[in-house]
Amino acid sequence: MGVALKVQNLRASVGSVEILRGVDLEIPFGQMHALMGPNGSGKSTLCHVLSGHPDFTAEGKAWVDGEEILDLGADQRARLGLVQAFQSPVAVPGVELEEIMQEAAEERGIDPDEADRRIAEASRRFDMGPFLGRSVNDDLSGGEKKRSEIFQISVLSPKAALLDETDSGLDIDMVRTVAAAVEEMRRPDMGVLMITHHSRILSYVIPDRVHVMMGGKIVTSGGPDLAQELEQSGYEGLRKRLGITSAGADTTPKPAFDFFTDHPFSS
Amino acid sequence: MLSLDNQTLERLNSGAPSALASRRRRALEEYRRLEMPTPKEENWKYVNLGFDLDEMGLPTAPGDRLPDDGFAASLSNRAGSAFMVDGRLLVVDNDSEARLGSADEAGGSGSGMDLLAADTDKFAAAALAFSVDDITLRIPRNRAVEAPFVIDVQSTCSNTVTFPSLTIRAEENSEATVVVLFRSPEGVPSVLVPNLQTTVGYGARLSVTTVGLMGSEGANVMHHRSKIGRDATLRIGEIGLGGRLSRMDLRTTLEGRGGSVEVVGLYYGEMQQVLDYRLVVNHVGPSTSSEVFLKGGVQDHAQSIFTGLLRIEEDAAGTSAFETNRNLVLSDGAKANSVPNLEILCNDVICGHGSSVGPLETEPLYYLMSRGISKARAERILVRGFFEEAIGRLPLDDLDEPARQAVNRRFALAQEGGRV
Numbered sequence: 064m065g066v067a068l069k070v071q072n073l074r075a076s077v078g079s080v081e082i083l084r085g086v087d088l089e090i091p092f093g094q095m096h097a098l099m100g101p102n103g104s105g106k107s108t109l110c111h112v113l114s115g116h117p118d119f120t121a122e123g124k125a126w127v128d129g130e131e132i133l134d135l136g137a138d139q140r141a142r143l144g145l146v147q148a149f150q151s152p153v154a155v156p157g158v159e160l161e162e163i164m165q166e167a168a169e170e171r172g173i174d175p176d177e178a179d180r181r182i183a184e185a186s187r188r189f190d191m192g193p194f195l196g197r198s199v200n201d202d203l204s205g206g207e208k209k210r211s212e213i214f215q216i217s218v219l220s221p222k223a224a225l226l227d228e229t230d231s232g233l234d235i236d237m238v239r240t241v242a243a244a245v246e247e248m249r250r251p252d253m254g255v256l257m258i259t260h261h262s263r264i265l266s267y268v269i270p271d272r273v274h275v276m277m278g279g280k281i282v283t284s285g286g287p288d289l290a291q292e293l294e295q296s297g298y299e300g301l302r303k304r305l306g307i308t309s310a311g312a313d314t315t316p317k318p319a320f321d322f323f324t325d326h327p328f329s330s
Numbered sequence: 331m332l333s334l335d336n337q338t339l340e341r342l343n344s345g346a347p348s349a350l351a352s353r354r355r356r357a358l359e360e361y362r363r364l365e366m367p368t369p370k371e372e373n374w375k376y377v378n379l380g381f382d383l384d385e386m387g388l389p390t391a392p393g394d395r396l397p398d399d400g401f402a403a404s405l406s407n408r409a410g411s412a413f414m415v416d417g418r419l420l421v422v423d424n425d426s427e428a429r430l431g432s433a434d435e436a437g438g439s440g441s442g443m444d445l446l447a448a449d450t451d452k453f454a455a456a457a458l459a460f461s462v463d464d465i466t467l468r469i470p471r472n473r474a475v476e477a478p479f480v481i482d483v484q485s486t487c488s489n490t491v492t493f494p495s496l497t498i499r500a501e502e503n504s505e506a507t508v509v510v511l512f513r514s515p516e517g518v519p520s521v522l523v524p525n526l527q528t529t530v531g532y533g534a535r536l537s538v539t540t541v542g543l544m545g546s547e548g549a550n551v552m553h554h555r556s557k558i559g560r561d562a563t564l565r566i567g568e569i570g571l572g573g574r575l576s577r578m579d580l581r582t583t584l585e586g587r588g589g590s591v592e593v594v595g596l597y598y599g600e601m602q603q604v605l606d607y608r609l610v611v612n613h614v615g616p617s618t619s620s621e622v623f624l625k626g627g628v629q630d631h632a633q634s635i636f637t638g639l640l641r642i643e644e645d646a647a648g649t650s651a652f653e654t655n656r657n658l659v660l661s662d663g664a665k666a667n668s669v670p671n672l673e674i675l676c677n678d679v680i681c682g683h684g685s686s687v688g689p690l691e692t693e694p695l696y697y698l699m700s701r702g703i704s705k706a707r708a709e710r711i712l713v714r715g716f717f718e719e720a721i722g723r724l725p726l727d728d729l730d731e732p733a734r735q736a737v738n739r740r741f742a743l744a745q746e747g748g749r750v
Contacts, residue, residue, distance in 0.1 A: 114700050117692065141702035149700075153693040157715030166711065167701040198715070199697075215701065 065128060067092045067254025068113075068145070068223040073123035075112040082108045084279035085123070090223065090254035090272075092128075095245060097265060097290060098258045100276035101298045106258045107150055109276070110225045114147045115140050128222050142171055144222030148212035148229045150258075154201040160211060161195040164218050171219075178218075185217040189240065205232035213241055216248075224248055226257040230264040242267030262294045275301060282307060331387035331490060334361065334460055338388060342462060357448040357458035364452040373451075376635050376667055377606055379575070381549070383456055386491040386521060392416035393486035396513055400732045401541050401569075402482060405509060407728075409477040412465050415484045417492035419463040426475045428506065429468040433497065436466035443497055445527045445555035450579075453551045457493040457525040464495035467508065471531070474505035478726055483524060485514040485548060491521040498527070500534040500562075507726055508538045512572065514548035526554040530562040532586065537725035539567030539595070542576045546601060549575040560586025560615070565725040568624065569733045570597030570605050577606040584611070584618035584646075593622045596720040598737045599632030599664070600744065609638040611653075613646040613679075622653040625720040627713065627737065628664035629744045639671040642679050649676065653683040658690065658716055660741065660750045690716075706745055713741045 068090045075083040082105050090096050100106050112119045115137030125132050127145045135143070155163075161182060168178035186192050191214045200208055209229050216224050226245065230238055246268045248255045259265070265287065273289040274281045277298070283289070283305055293301060302308070332338040339358050343351040366382055367374040392415045410424030412431070422431050429436040448455045467479055483494050498508055514520055522544065530536045544550050550573045558564050570576055582591050591611060599605045605628075611620045626634045640651040657666035670683035690712050698708035717737050721730050744750040 114696075116696055136705065137696055137699040138702055138704050138708070141700055146702070147700055149697070153697050155694045155697065155712070155715060157718030158698075158711055163698060163701055163703065163711065166707060167703050170702050170704060170707065219701065 065092050066090065066126070067094075067128060068256065069126045070113070071124045073109070073112065073121060073125060075108060075119045075121040077118050082279050083112060083121075086276075086279070086281055088256070088274065088281065090256055092222075092254050093249060093251050094271040095249050095255040095257060095268065096272045096274060097270040098256055098274045098276060099260070099290065099293060104276045105279040106276055107227055110147050110227045110258065113140075113145060113225060138170070141219075141221070145225070146216055146219050146221035146223075147225040148209075148216050148227060150227040152200045152208055152212060155199040156201050158199050159196055160191070160199050163199060164215065167219060181218045181220070185214050188217065188244070189214040206234065206237060209233055209241070210237060213244055217244060220253075222253060224253065224255045226255065228258055228260060230259055230261060238264055239267060262290045265290050277302070277307065332390060333387045334383060334456060334491075339459055342460065353444070354459050357455050360448040360455035361452060361459050364449070364455055367451055373608060376633065377575070377577070377604060381521065383452060383491060383521075386489060388460060388462065388492065389416045389487040389490040392418040392420065395420060396484050396486065396515060399513065399543060400735070401511060401543060401729065402480070404728050404732045405478060405480050407477050408480050409475045409506075411480045411482065412467075413482045413484070414463065414465055414494045414496075416487050416490065417462040417494060419465055426477075426479075427470065427473045428475055428479070429466070429470070430479060431466065433464050433466045436468045443499075443527050443529070445557060446525050446553050450553065453523050454525070454553055456491070457495070457523045457553065461493040461495040461525065464497060466497040466499070467506075469500045469504040469506045469534070469536070471501040472503050475507075478507040478509050478728070481508065481510045483510060483512050483522065485520040485522045485544070486518065487520060488518050489520065491523060494522065494524045496524055496526045498529075498536065498538060500528075500530045500536040502531040503533040504531070505535040506537075508536070509726060509729070510538065510540045512540065512542050512544055512550050512552070514544045516545040517547060518545055519547040521549045521551065524550070524552045526552060528554070528556040528564065530556070530558045530564045530589075532559045533561045534559070535563045537565040537567065539569065539725055539729060540578070541729065542570045542572045542597075544573035544576065546574055546603070548573050551575070551577045552579065554578060554580045556580075556582040556591075558582065558584045558586065558589040558591055561588040562586065563589070564591045566591065566593045567725040567729070568593065568595035568597065569724070569729060570595070570607075571736050574602060575604045575606065577608070579608045581610045582612065584613050584620065585615050587615045588617050589615055590619040592620070593624065594720065594723040594725070596625045596717050596733065596737070597634060598627040598717075598740055599629070599634055600740050601630045601632060603632040605632070605634045607634075607636045607638075609636075611638075611640050611651065613640070613642045613649045613651060616646055617648040618646055619650045620652070622655070623720065623723060624654070625656050625717055626666060627658040627660060627717070627741070628666050629660040629741065629750050631661070631663040633664065634666045636667065637669045637671065638683070639673060640681060640683070641673045642676050642681065644675045646676050647678040649678075650680040652681070655685045656716075657687045658713065659687060660689065660713070660744070709745065710738065710742060714738055
């Protein structure tokens with residue numbers, strides 16, 4: 064079985080601040096992995112570095128379905144099959160959600176009728192009908208933005224999906240809907256990395272592997288019981304078990320998160 | 331070509347009513363007294379005119395009417411049309427209940443309206459002295475005309491200057507939509523100095539959209555003066571695309587209680603264009619409201635200027651006034667200036683202004699690219715999206731599509747040519 068996403072000794076910094084300090088990860092096709100970790104440990108940065116955010120400089124290697132991606136632009140990576148559901152997607156006023164899905168489909172050479180069919184289907188599923196003709200992420204609640212992101216993943220159907228806290232801020236029904244969608248992504252031509260703070264979604268969709276990130280590294284990986292351990296003893300308990308001193312583990316500054324607010328440079 | 335001198339003035343005055351003749355003579359005195367404006371004057375900052383009115387003149391006879399362009403063609407359903415070619419009123423076509431024609435024909439006291447002061451600047455003085463024909467549109471009281479009136483103002487003769495006088499009067503409780511096109515052929519250097527005056531009577535609702543479509547060697551130096559009465563509404567739309575210089579000097583006064591004005595639209599400059607907006611909204615009456623919402627773009631070496639003054643006078647209690655001007659600067663050599671201003675002499679007001687100048691934002695660009703959309707296409711989507719809000723607020727839907735296409739085409743061509 065091939066590997067949807069492979070990451071090897073990935074280091075990344077923004078300015079002079081190093082945030083990722085050597086990440087290794089391998090998600091085979093057909094698997095869903097959960098990535099957990101305290102705030103500021105570098106989870107969102109990992110997603111943005113893999114997606115090709117221009118603010119980061121990265122070293123190391125990463126592959127999507129065997130193709131190296133770190134030298135590619137964000138658009139090329141997405142067309143190759145890596146798509147992220149953003150934690151806090153930026154508003155794009157004046158640009159309709161349906162329009163960017165159609166443009167994205169066109170860039171992939173997807174037939175417009177097939178694109179419309181996928182859009183209609185995903186829209187029904189995530190109840191996005193009222194949002195298709197509205198500006199992307201503009202004037203949306205937190206939960207609506209999450210729905211919009213998972214809707215887009217569903218339309219674009221990537222080889223490797225990065226879900227950055229897609230389950231947070233959702234009501235319980237929508238968590239179930241998202242969980243069902245993630246469960247369906249566990250198919251032979253797809254691999255999923257799901258970042259989550261809550262084990263709630265993990266009671267609906269059981270991950271094949273759970274990774275824990277601290278201080279810009281994956282410090283331990285395990286089966287679904289690792290999530291349960293965290294739920295019971297917290298990151299502090301895990302640190303004790305692994306013999307990690309809390310100082311040094313999560314002192315990473317947080318510039319990366321602050322970039323991904325809705326209006327990052329609005330004046 | 332007829333020089334802007336006494337001899338030309340007396341020629342225009344022969345057979346003119348004495349009030350008009352003496353107004354022209356007074357304006358000529360101002361014209362002689364005033365110098366050509368320079369960038370040293372605050373109201374002309376950043377503008378290098380590059381021509382002198384004294385070296386120009388009126389055309390001896392009007393040229394041929396220009397064929398319809400995309401904007402004119404999009405206005406197929408009209409209540410009436412008037413064509414002003416090289417300062418001459420050539421054709422009037424009007425089946426509506428409104429009066430459209432020269433001041434005499436349209437009736438009322440339109441010819442006596444003088445909202446523009448001759449000492450405003452040399453262009454205003456020249457406009458009042460050397461205007462040959464005028465167009466007056468009068469909407470009688472209690473009449474509502476749904477389809478737009480189109481006033482097509484053209485300048486077709488090289489090295490000439492013309493001074494179209496345009497007067498729009500919406501009488502008490504009337505309603506109308508007007509589009510004014512300013513056009514000149516590509517490759518013809520000429521100057522248009524329109525004097526647009528609008529009055530909106532008690533409870534009337536008027537929209538006036540100006541569309542700047544001068545060729546790249548044409549210049550348009552417009553004054554627009556408007557007076558808004560009690561409970562009256564004026565919506566001013568602007569689509570600024572044309573001319574090596576396109577200037578809108580707009581001064582609107584909210585006189586009556588409850589009057590409102592909106593100035594909405596867009597401008598987009600390319601090559602060496604200078605697009606110059608000088609707006610003053612004067613709140614005199616109580617409970618008046620205004621909103622200015624203009625979005626602009628510049629590429630290549632184009633330059634835009636926006637200065638907007640919201641002035642709230644002492645008695646204008648309960649007033650609300652808002653002003654937004656956002657600009658995209660798409661090439662390194664392009665420049666946008668944006669200066670919103672408030673002058674508030676009354677306590678009981680709600681005011682706000684916002685202004686921005688900058689390139690396309692990086693986060694939305696990254697977001698679109700992260701969906702697999704190429705950088706060039708993502709940039710086009712963002713430019714389109716940026717102007718969409720302004721286009722959506724234009725007073726007349728018929729102009730949305732040609733405005734959208736004009737802006738998108740300019741940016742796409744610049745992208746292909748590596749100019750942005």
